[in-house]
Amino acid sequence: xxxxxxxxxxxxxxxxxxxxxxxxxxxxxxxxxxxxxxxxxxxxxxxxxxxxxxxxxxxxxxxxxxxx
Numbered sequence: 001x002x003x004x005x006x007x008x009x010x011x012x013x014x015x016x017x018x019x020x021x022x023x024x025x026x027x028x029x030x031x032x033x034x035x036x037x038x039x040x041x042x043x044x045x046x047x048x049x050x051x052x053x054x055x056x057x058x059x060x061x062x063x064x065x066x067x068x
Contacts, residue, residue: 019029
């Protein structure tokens with residue numbers, strides 16, 4: 001097992017444990033994780049890096065009267 005897989009497994013186990021401790025059932029937590037991962041995979045497939053898209057700049061405008 002490479003270091004990424006080992007680290008990821010540990011974090012996933014901790015995440016599952018967090019929800020189980022809060023009252024969820026392990027199979028439900030794992031199913032929810034699988035659904036979210038499928039959504040993430042689909043979104044990544046459609047747009048691998050949304051930050052690369054040209055779009056509106058998220059900076060405040062300085063064209064209001066009191067800005068000068």
